Each structure stands twice: as C-alpha cells, then as structure tokens.
Amino acid sequence: MPAPVAPLRRSLTSHVEREDEPRQRPLDFRLIARLVRHTKPYARLRNGLLLTVLLRSFQLPALTWVVAAVINGPVRERDMQGVLNGAILFALLALFTQVVMHFRQRWALELGESVVGDLRNALFAKLQRMPMSWYHGTKVGRVISRMTSDMEDLRSGVQEVLFVTLVQAGQMLVAGAAMLYYDWTLFLIVLGLAPVIWFINRRFHRRLSSALRNMRESFSRVTSTLAEAVVGIRVTQAFVRQEENSRGFAELAEDHSRYNTVVLRTHGLFLPLLELNSQVFLAILLLVGGLRVLSSPDSASAAPPAGSVVEGFSAERLPPKVAGRASDVGDLIGFFFMAGLFFSPISVIGNQYNQAMTAMAGAERLFSLLDQEPAWSDPPDARPLVHLAGAVEFQNVTFEYVPGRPVLHDISFSVRPGESIALVGHTGSGKTSIINLVSKFYLPTQGRVLIDGQDVLSIDTTSLHHKLGIVLQQNFLFSGTVADNVRMGRPGATEAAIREVFERLRCEELLKSLPLGLDTPVGERGGSLSLGQRQLICFARALIADPRILILDEATSSIDSATEAQLQAALRVLIAGRTSFIVAHRLSTIRDADVVLVLEDGRIIERGTHPELLASGGRYADLYRRFAAAGQSTVPGG
Structure with a gap:
C-alpha cells in the first residue's frame, strides 16, 4: 500500500521551521538600515536619488493645487488670461515632473544594481571562505537560491519598493498638509482612517509573513531537487528512477504552488479591503463637506429650496468663515483633489507590501548567511609558512564530524619530510578524515596536528594551502x-x-x-x-x-591499467622529495610507500613498510595475499 503524501508534507513543513530559526519580523528596520548602509559607497547617487524622491513628493500635489487654484480663481471669475496662465504653469510643471520621474527611476535602477552587485560579490567571497563542514551540511540548491531568487527579491526591494514607498509616503504628507490648510475639521475625519488601516495591516501582517516564508522555502526545495537531479542524471537513468524522481518533484512543485496560492489569496484580499476603506471615507467626506458648503454664509444668501437638507438654517446660526475651513465649492474641490492624492498612495503602498515582505525574507536569509561565522577561523596571530619542509605529526588526535560520534580515535603517527605514507582500510575507516586534517579543511576535536613542529591552529591556512597539492578521486x-x-x-x-x-x-x-x-x-x-x-x-x-605536501585521495582508482602504467613513472617523479599522503587502491602504489598505515573504525591497527606488514602476517598481509592470489591489483576499500 503506498505511503500517504501527508507525512512527506509534514516533514517539509518541519524543515521550514528549522531553516527559519530564529524568526524575525517581516518589516525589520534593522535589515532596512543595513541595506541603506550598503548604499554608502554610492552616496552621491543615493543623495541625488533622495532629492528626486523629495521633489516627486511635492510635484503631484503641486499640479493638483494649480488645477484647484485655477478652478477656484480664474475659472470662477471668468478670467481668460488667468486660465491661460494657469494652463501654461501646469504644462511647465508637468514637464518638469516627467524629467524628475525619469531620473528617479534611472538612478534607483543604477543604485539597486550597484548594491546587489556588491552583495553578490560579498556572498560569493563568503562562500569561498566557508569550511568544508558547512558544505557537507548545506544543499547546493539552497546556496543557488540565495544567490539567485533571494538576491533578485532584494534587488526589487532596493530599486522599486523602497523609493516608490518613500515617494508615496511623501505625497501623502504633502497632500495631508494641504488638506489641513483647506479644512482641518474634515482632515480630522481623514485621520480616522489611520486606526482602520493599522488594524488591517496588523491582521494581514502575520498571515503574509508566514505564507511568504513557506513559499520561499518551498522554492528552495524545488531548486535543490532540480540541481541534484541534473548532477545525478546518470545514476537516475542507470537505475530507471525517472518516474519515481518525477513523482517526488511533482509533490515539491505542488507544495510550492500551494504556498504561492496562499500568498496570492491573502494579498488579493488585502488590497481590496484597503481600497474599500478609502472609498468609504471619501463618501463620508463628500457628505460632510457638501453639507458644510451648503451651510456656509455664502450659500445661505440664497434661500434654500423647501424640503432641502439645509432648510431652517440661517446665516446668523452658522459659525463665521475662517481660514482653514472649506466653506465654498472651490475650497471643497481643492480639498477633494488633495484627498484623492492622499488616498491613492494607500493602494500603491499596499501593492508594494507583498514585494516588501518578499524582499525582507530574502534580505533576512541573505544577511543570515553573510553573518554566519565559520566553524573555525585562523587566530589573529596565525603565522604564514615562509618555508615548508614537510614534516607532519599527529598527536593523540580524535576527530568528530558530528558531536558525540568520533570517526578518528586517539591517532598518533609522524612523517618525516619527503616520506610517502599510504593509508589503507575499508570505507569509513578514517582515511579521508586524516587527509582532511592534514589539509586543514577541518580541525581536530582533541589532540594536535603539527606541520614542521607548528600546530596547524597557529598556521595561516592560505599559506599552507599554497604549499599543498591535492588530487582527488x-x-x-x-x-x-x-x-x-x-x-x-x-x-x-x-x-x-x-x-x-x-x-x-x-x-x-x-x-x-x-x-x-x-x-x-x-x-x-x-x-x-x-x-x-x-x-x-x-x-x-x-x-x-x-607542492611540499602532496595528497592523493584514491587518485588512480579510476584509471585503467594501461593508463596506470603510464602514470607510475610520473608519480615517482611527483612524489620524490615531497611528503605524500596516499589513499590508494592500487597495490603498486602501496608497495612504493615508505610507511603504510592500516586503519579500522578510526584506529590505526597496523603500521610499517610493505615488506614488514607482509612479514607480520596481520590484517594487511591477509588482504594482500588474498587479492594477489586472485590476480587483482587492488585492495578492497583502499
């Protein structure tokens, strides 16, 4: 009976929770401030961009003010010259607005490209410095996702979301100031919108945050599986796993589609609620503002029609007209123009909210990786290796990839400069772990590894690697x-x-x-x-x-016998005078080694030269005689 899909999805969800710890607020101003700090090398471009943002915040309200002023002045007074002058002023201001808009968009794109380029280079440099232990525990697809999708989300946040939001917020402030000038009482009604918007944002804030995190994680799983499928296509086809792999990928793709649908549905409900709220408040402003104009002293000079809303009101019973009160039609028109500019950014900012959440998620994951400290690093007083003779010594070394599960137990041996040492043992016996410690890809959990009498902890890693030569299987x-x-x-x-x-x-x-x-x-x-x-x-x-130290990790296991014969003479030249660590399957390579270490379960069980080990009649002799008698040239497990 096939296993149900639900357990798989539960495991995927738990993986999301592990990856996301610690969870941060979607709109984290610390992340925003950090992004802004990355614009410091481009201060001139950034400052010019901020100037265009400031101008854009004033330009649309200024255009609206010109229209309202022309209607309230020259149009009402039937002044043709005033209307013409107002139209010319509007055209010039509109032209200037488009010029500013061009540079606002252009400079935002340039700044975004520069910042993202710097971050991409910093991320790549960080990946180059991360130790082997990090790569062993990190999937390739997740690394690619940080460099591609997360970086692109961040680009959108810098180029569009940040500066578009600043423009819209500035426009709201300017329009609000103009509304306050026209009629502060009506503006107080507009301020009543703030708690409603706060409540809607708060309600959808968490829902969008969780949905976006799950969507980004599901996309990482898709890219990771795709990368593995491409790299391992030969194994897949050899074992006829195409259909099984396709079913597994389809489940991951369905997961991603489900999470993405949740994001779209939540966002699709969020924006209409914002717009409906704005429209309701405009209706309230229209009702209250219209009543105020009809109730003004200017309107009271004409007798209201019988049965009208203002019937029974007289000029004496109304408050006097004061500055800041829209008591005539012209002021009311200006107020409503500004109200339109005040409410329209709400839907734009709401539309940017989805992109802002995605950009925050990408920034959080990206900076989390950039801030991640390696498992170890060179101390400040690490000394570079100016000259390397090639002496290597292990002193009671114990090593663990996973805490509590040692793969090497109390290993001790020494190699003189120029000696070659062969490591023999079954798979998992600890051969590769020894060469990882010699290469300083890892550090010992206990004990010391010495090179030329110096602890590898005190040696500059880069200078050591410059003097190493490595050939892998x-x-x-x-x-x-x-x-x-x-x-x-x-x-x-x-x-x-x-x-x-x-x-x-x-x-x-x-x-x-x-x-x-x-x-x-x-x-x-x-x-x-x-x-x-x-x-x-x-x-x-x-x-x-x-190199002064040469590491051959089963370097000839994939070579045919004819090619091996060609390489043996070259290997002797390569090894001569160099300290060599050889993890080898080939008996011919092992026979030439100065010392052979036989490992089992992370311990050295035999050591000596090839003739000495044969003469001792131990584990190595058994392996050698058994396979030599079978006419084979390789030792099982190397």
Missing part, C-alpha cells in the same frame, strides 16, 4: 580550457611551463589527441573528456604547483 575540472584548469595550480604559468609538466608526466600524447591542444574546452565538469584524460589533467595541475 572525483577529478573535478572547471569550465574552461585544459590550460585554464592546469593554471589552477599556478595562475601565472606560461604555456611552455604547462607543456613541460605534461612532458614530465609523459602525457604528450594526451595533448596530441585533443583537437585544440591546451586550448581544448573541457566542458562542464570535464564532460567532454574521458575519465583518464580528466585525471591526467588533475595530475598536471598538482605537479605545476610544486
């Missing part, structure tokens, strides 16, 4: 040419130096077989080359760096 190549990938070991290497490295590896035939030689594109992850060709390029990359 995965033989990872970057997009670019063969020469580009070899230069990863020494960026300034000339083409002649690269060719010399291939000659030392005795791989000249490799270059001849490639259509463009060193300029041959390797494709994404080296997909256009054979497995052996990719591995040879990785060897060349390590050799050109001229």
